[in-house]
Amino acid sequence: MAREDLESIVEEVMQELLHSNHTSSEVPIGVSARHCHLDKASLETLFGQGYELSEKAPLSQPGQFAANETVTIAGPKGSIAKVRILGPLRSSPQVEVSQTDAFKLGVKPPIRQSGQTKNSSPFTIIGPKGSLYLEEGLILAQAHIHMHPDDADRFQVRDGEVVEVAVNNQGRAVRFSKTVIRVSDKYQLEMHIDTDEANAGAIQTGQKGILTKGAPTYV
Amino acid sequence: MAREDLESIVEEVMQELLHSNHTSSEVPIGVSARHCHLDKASLETLFGQGYELSEKAPLSQPGQFAANETVTIAGPKGSIAKVRILGPLRSSPQVEVSQTDAFKLGVKPPIRQSGQTKNSSPFTIIGPKGSLYLEEGLILAQAHIHMHPDDADRFQVRDGEVVEVAVNNQGRAVRFSKTVIRVSDKYQLEMHIDTDEANAGAIQTGQKGILTKGAPTYV
Numbered sequence: 001m002a003r004e005d006l007e008s009i010v011e012e013v014m015q016e017l018l019h020s021n022h023t024s025s026e027v028p029i030g031v032s033a034r035h036c037h038l039d040k041a042s043l044e045t046l047f048g049q050g051y052e053l054s055e056k057a058p059l060s061q062p063g064q065f066a067a068n069e070t071v072t073i074a075g076p077k078g079s080i081a082k083v084r085i086l087g088p089l090r091s092s093p094q095v096e097v098s099q100t101d102a103f104k105l106g107v108k109p110p111i112r113q114s115g116q117t118k119n120s121s122p123f124t125i126i127g128p129k130g131s132l133y134l135e136e137g138l139i140l141a142q143a144h145i146h147m148h149p150d151d152a153d154r155f156q157v158r159d160g161e162v163v164e165v166a167v168n169n170q171g172r173a174v175r176f177s178k179t180v181i182r183v184s185d186k187y188q189l190e191m192h193i194d195t196d197e198a199n200a201g202a203i204q205t206g207q208k209g210i211l212t213k214g215a216p217t218y219v
Numbered sequence: 220m221a222r223e224d225l226e227s228i229v230e231e232v233m234q235e236l237l238h239s240n241h242t243s244s245e246v247p248i249g250v251s252a253r254h255c256h257l258d259k260a261s262l263e264t265l266f267g268q269g270y271e272l273s274e275k276a277p278l279s280q281p282g283q284f285a286a287n288e289t290v291t292i293a294g295p296k297g298s299i300a301k302v303r304i305l306g307p308l309r310s311s312p313q314v315e316v317s318q319t320d321a322f323k324l325g326v327k328p329p330i331r332q333s334g335q336t337k338n339s340s341p342f343t344i345i346g347p348k349g350s351l352y353l354e355e356g357l358i359l360a361q362a363h364i365h366m367h368p369d370d371a372d373r374f375q376v377r378d379g380e381v382v383e384v385a386v387n388n389q390g391r392a393v394r395f396s397k398t399v400i401r402v403s404d405k406y407q408l409e410m411h412i413d414t415d416e417a418n419a420g421a422i423q424t425g426q427k428g429i430l431t432k433g434a435p436t437y438v
Contacts, residue, residue, distance in 0.1 A: 098418065100319050111389070111421065142390055168396070171331075171361055173395075174393055176391075178390065178392045196415050197418075199415035200393070
């Protein structure tokens with residue numbers, strides 16, 4: 001690279017640094033254990049006609065909750081019991097597991113954002129009143145940050161943007177370079193990673209990561 | 220930060236960029252499954268007097284091998300069977316597990332470099348001829364790169380230095396920002412991460428990471 005090109009890039013970066021508004025870029029992190037979302041039809045197949053989920057505890061995202069109910073998830077190589085159902089009900093069933101879980105089940109789920117289950121892995125859900133084989137709906141969740149439009153303004157990011165989040169712990173420090181921003185006025189600021197990602201960085205729920213804008217560069 | 224300070228930092232960075240020798244910074248990655256190192260005394264307790272390990276397959280590091288023999292590892296909350304023994308024998312026993320395994324065993328091992336087992340977690344090893352309770356020796360391995368002195372020259376790093384390694388995959392890209400360099404003329408170039416770290420980045424053995432010198436900055 002010619003020195004002049006480098007100088008012009010550096011000048012741009014300096015301007016950005018000098019004129020940035022120095023707002024905090026800290027984002028609280030929540031570690032998502034494997035979990036299950038159901039629709040009305042699948043809930044009734046698994047738990048019986050007219051069954052309704054009961055709330056065990058509220059989640060950080062307003063209106064969402066962990067239910068008292070759990071199911072067993074099974075694949076060609078194994079099963080995992082006591083997978084927590086999250087409410088409220090959705091328009092279609094979806095299960096999010098870690099890669100560690102996927103090896104145990106014997107499936108190769110794609111890494112997706114929640115709700116994007118097209119052509120994801122097939123699996124079986126077993127409840128107390130029935131079981132269900134689903135052609136798709138099993139995914140690994142891509143790391144993402146829920147945020148309110150006010151947070152998006154503050155961080156100067158938009159829905160769907162990919163950012164990097166760094167977490168610095170004793171012995172392990174990681175940067176998640178493909179973290180997707182998800183903006184809604186129903187959301188509260190929180191980054192969600194799965195248990196594999198948490199373990200890789202020795203991260204616990206409640207810890208904070210540092211958000212950096214822009215796709216990472218691999219020098 | 221004053222503009223002059225920033226300018227002097229930027230000038231330093233530019234000099235480094237302009238004068239870097241542009242050698243490849245790619246490092247092959249090996250994913251380490253949980254494994255066990257034994258000394259002569261522990262091998263004889265677990266497998267019988269005069270027992271010797273037999274080689275199942277050579278490892279990437281010259282002289283090291285995966286043995287045919289496996290043991291069971293146990294902690295206060297659970298056990299894990301078929302933990303592979305790696306040879307040759309060492310001066311003291313050591314077991315490396317993932318954080319996922321540690322939860323299952325019910326222990327909280329520190330993140331350490333291999334060989335640094337002082338005040339690490341206690342555990343039980345069970346073999347076909349006996350079992351052994353060890354006061355320490357169970358660790359989570361810190362990500363590290365084995366390299367020959369020639370590689371160290373090429374990368375301009377030294378033994379013990381902490382570098383960052385980036386891996387960019389579909390859906391997941393991570394940077395391991397506390398990767399320790401380990402230099403020996405007995406080593407062959409390879410980065411070792413554990414299964415949690417591999418899963419967090421959708422990484423498989425044989426894939427390459429990009430090494431970047433210097434401790435990471437958290438802007």
